[in-house]
Amino acid sequence: MIDLKFPDGAVRSFDRGTTGRAIAESLSKSLAKKAVLIKLDGTLLDLDRPLEEGGALEILTRDAPEALEVIRHDTAHILAEAVQELFPNTQVTIGPSIEDGFYYDFARDEPFSTDDFAKIEAKMKEIVDRDEKIVREVWDRDDAIKHFESIGEAYKAEIIRDLPGTETITMYRHGDAWKDLCRGPHLPSSKFIGKAFKLTKLAGAYWRGDHNNAQLQRIYGTAWATDADLEAYITRIEEAEKRDHRKIGRAMDLFHMQEEGRGMVFWHPKGWQLWRTLEAYMRRRLDDSGYVEVKTPQVLDRSFWEKSGHWDKYRPNMFICETVEGETLSLKPMNCPGHVQIFKVGLRSYKELPMRMAEFGACHRYEPSGSLHGLMRVRGFTQDDAHIFCREDQIVEETEKFVRLTRMIHADLGMETAYINLATRPENRAGSDEFWDKAEGMLAEAARQAGVEVVIAEGDGAFYAPKLDFIVKDAIGREWTCGTLQLDYVLPERLDAEYVAEDGSRQRPVMLHRAILGSFERFIGIMIENYAGKFPIWLAPVQVVIAPITSDANPYAETVAAALRKAGLRVDTDVRNEKINYKVREHSLAKVPVIAVVGRKEAETGEVALRFLGSEGQTILSVADAVARLSAEATPPDLRTRDA
RNA sequence: GCCGCUUUAGCUCAGCCGGUAGAGCACCGCAUUCGUAAUGCGGGGGUCAGGUGUUCGAGUCACCUAAGCGGCACCA
Numbered sequence: 163m164i165d166l167k168f169p170d171g172a173v174r175s176f177d178r179g180t181t182g183r184a185i186a187e188s189l190s191k192s193l194a195k196k197a198v199l200i201k202l203d204g205t206l207l208d209l210d211r212p213l214e215e216g217g218a219l220e221i222l223t224r225d226a227p228e229a230l231e232v233i234r235h236d237t238a239h240i241l242a243e244a245v246q247e248l249f250p251n252t253q254v255t256i257g258p259s260i261e262d263g264f265y266y267d268f269a270r271d272e273p274f275s276t277d278d279f280a281k282i283e284a285k286m287k288e289i290v291d292r293d294e295k296i297v298r299e300v301w302d303r304d305d306a307i308k309h310f311e312s313i314g315e316a317y318k319a320e321i322i323r324d325l326p327g328t329e330t331i332t333m334y335r336h337g338d339a340w341k342d343l344c345r346g347p348h349l350p351s352s353k354f355i356g357k358a359f360k361l362t363k364l365a366g367a368y369w370r371g372d373h374n375n376a377q378l379q380r381i382y383g384t385a386w387a388t389d390a391d392l393e394a395y396i397t398r399i400e401e402a403e404k405r406d407h408r409k410i411g412r413a414m415d416l417f418h419m420q421e422e423g424r425g426m427v428f429w430h431p432k433g434w435q436l437w438r439t440l441e442a443y444m445r446r447r448l449d450d451s452g453y454v455e456v457k458t459p460q461v462l463d464r465s466f467w468e469k470s471g472h473w474d475k476y477r478p479n480m481f482i483c484e485t486v487e488g489e490t491l492s493l494k495p496m497n498c499p500g501h502v503q504i505f506k507v508g509l510r511s512y513k514e515l516p517m518r519m520a521e522f523g524a525c526h527r528y529e530p531s532g533s534l535h536g537l538m539r540v541r542g543f544t545q546d547d548a549h550i551f552c553r554e555d556q557i558v559e560e561t562e563k564f565v566r567l568t569r570m571i572h573a574d575l576g577m578e579t580a581y582i583n584l585a586t587r588p589e590n591r592a593g594s595d596e597f598w599d600k601a602e603g604m605l606a607e608a609a610r611q612a613g614v615e616v617v618i619a620e621g622d623g624a625f626y627a628p629k630l631d632f633i634v635k636d637a638i639g640r641e642w643t644c645g646t647l648q649l650d651y652v653l654p655e656r657l658d659a660e661y662v663a664e665d666g667s668r669q670r671p672v673m674l675h676r677a678i679l680g681s682f683e684r685f686i687g688i689m690i691e692n693y694a695g696k697f698p699i700w701l702a703p704v705q706v707v708i709a710p711i712t713s714d715a716n717p718y719a720e721t722v723a724a725a726l727r728k729a730g731l732r733v734d735t736d737v738r739n740e741k742i743n744y745k746v747r748e749h750s751l752a753k754v755p756v757i758a759v760v761g762r763k764e765a766e767t768g769e770v771a772l773r774f775l776g777s778e779g780q781t782i783l784s785v786a787d788a789v790a791r792l793s794a795e796a797t798p799p800d801l802r803t804r805d806a
Numbered sequence: 807g808c809c810g811c812u813u814u815a816g817c818u819c820a821g822c823c824g825g826u827a828g829a830g831c832a833c834c835g836c837a838u839u840c841g842u843a844a845u846g847c848g849g850g851g852g853u854c855a856g857g858u859g860u861u862c863g864a865g866u867c868a869c870c871u872a873a874g875c876g877g878c879a880c881c882a
Binding site: 265273274275276362363364365366367368371372373377378379380382412413420421424471472474475476479495496527529530531532533534535539624625626709711712713714739740741742743744745746747748749750751757759761762763771773778779780 | 807808809810811817838839840841842843844845855872873874875876877878879880881882
């Protein structure tokens with residue numbers, strides 16, 4: 163007998179080998195009908211799995227949150243089944259559930275087309291209607307390999323071969339014939355999968371994620387417990403698409419890119435205004451935080467990059483040029499070696515440390531063509547880069563300061579630092595375990611002292627040291643990696659940076675590479691999506707449009723504009739011969755934060771009628787009051803006084 | 807870089823089975839002077855991404871190239 167403890171606290175004994183289904187039936191007929199899985203001590207199991215051990219048992223129905231992942235996994239399986247029914251020469255490989263859905267990777271000589279999706283979906287729904295039993299079978303390892311080889315499933319055979327010998331080989335059989343190697347668990351039969359799924363994307367993917375391996379065809383889909391959830395998901399995706407920075411960037415006339423400059427951005431006046439506002443803000447924050455700003459050369463000789471190690475390790479990503487005199491040079495892909503040169507001029511004293519050297523450094527990297535993506539991944543970009551040269555015993559304090567600064571800046575820019583990834587020692591690494599223990603410990607401690615949650619990203623560190631990556635959450639809950647801090651003992655060594663210590667000895671400084679925005683390009687892209695183009699007034703390229711109602715009010719509009727501009731506001735006037743309705747609509751769609759309407763009435767009384775983006779009412783103020791109010795609202799967060 | 811898809815006016819898109827290219831918005835002109843999300847009328851605008859081929863005839867079919875999009879890989 164085994165003892166099972168139910169969620170209500172009751173403990174009952176059952177025969178060893180009883181199943182979740184039998185237990186459910188003993189509890190209630192209706193529960194047995196709806197039950198799809200069981201959870202034993204936190205582990206999900208098939209409903210028909212004979213139980214060998216007791217424990218805390220929960221019987222799950224389809225609407226349990228844990229069931230959703232299984233629904234998605236099962237949907238992947240019937241996708242595979244459907245594809246093999248329709249396209250017999252297709253081999254199956256793997257098909258897991260993922261966020262919002264699932265995928266399945268297939269090997270087939272002919273390419274799939276999205277035109278096939280309708281046919282495949284129809285077949286999947288047919289399989290759901292057939293209500294095929296999904297049955298777990300335990301197989302002998304060699305039999306399983308033989309089975310898959312005999313039916314030409316080389317990938318499945320390879321998976322089994324690579325499984326540890328201790329692993330139980332389980333197969334899941336759908337109906338009479340179709341089988342897939344799988345760890346499970348699965349739903350009891352295909353009808354429980356439901357039909358709230360949809361195939362979404364077709365993509366290439368490498369076998370086992372390695373580009374040296376064969377390329378498979380991956381079909382992505384989304385799956386949900388109910389049709390309403392599926393609808394909600396589709397709406398969510400459409401909403402996210404509306405925020406696409408490439409669309410908004412075009413509509414708001416912020417920037418463009420063109421064929422001759424792949425991965426390079428042409429910033430239009432409004433986009434560049436946004437950049438300048440952001441850069442000015444960042445510069446003030448750095449000035450206030452003890453940084454010094456520098457500017458280093460854009461192009462440097464090959465010998466320089468050989469010394470820094472980039473020529474060896476990074477050359478495929480560098481833009482290299484030759485001169486008529488036969489020199490070979492490279493555009494800088496990074497700012498760090500340049501900063502070390504400045505550090506190295508003259509003799510540095512320990513009293514100068516920590517030295518926080520910042521640069522809005524324009525870098526160029528030859529990124530693989532397939533990785534380019536709007537402003538998010540470009541080949542020419544400007545980092546908000548800085549290198550902190552310090553002693554080892556200053557690392558924790560400097561890191562903590564940096565974490566606090568980063569959080570403040572993200573908050574000012576409308577995003578929350580959700581957590582920090584601590585990227586720890588990779589497989590291939592330099593340095594002793596003691597070194598890594600200490601380095602990882604210092605970064606984790608600093609982050610904790612700054613009060614930010616730390617999540618370990620196992621093995622993601624650079625080969626020479628760990629790093630911190632900041633994860634921010636945007637307005638619709640998406641996560642972005644923005645901001646990084648990387649410890650470096652290697653470059654100072656390589657480029658022979660040193661300072662004179664208290665005892666007169668020469669010492670190596672440690673370098674902290676750090677960025678808060680990452681690159682201006684990418685960060686502006688993220689900001690566009692975060693705000694959906696509706697920038698807060700201090701960031702908006704055009705803060706106020708003065709819209710006269712009739713041409714009589716044009717001179718007055720110019721007077722008002724002049725008064726606002728004098729207060730430092732970015733103001734346009736719209737004196738076109740158009741109706742006020744048209745002007746309001748157009749500037750609202752252009753996401754201008756404030757429309758100031760002026761007509762004959764306002765011209766006489768010396769007032770303006772302000773209309774704020776997102777609200778329909780008007781606020782009538784005298785010009786002086788409007789100047790005071792708008793300039794207060796348009797003050798960047800770091801310049802605000804906290805009295806009002 | 808790899809796989810799939812896409813590329814028609816400034817933008818968003820239609821264009822059937824191959825028969826000489828279309829809409830809305832934008833733009834230009836004229837009229838209209840209007841009180842908070844589209845005033846009316848008129849006009850200009852295309853080497854259908856580029857190339858090669860099939861055909862009497864190609865936006866439409868085939869192939870090549872490029873870029874864009876979605877993934878994969880990459881992001882020392």
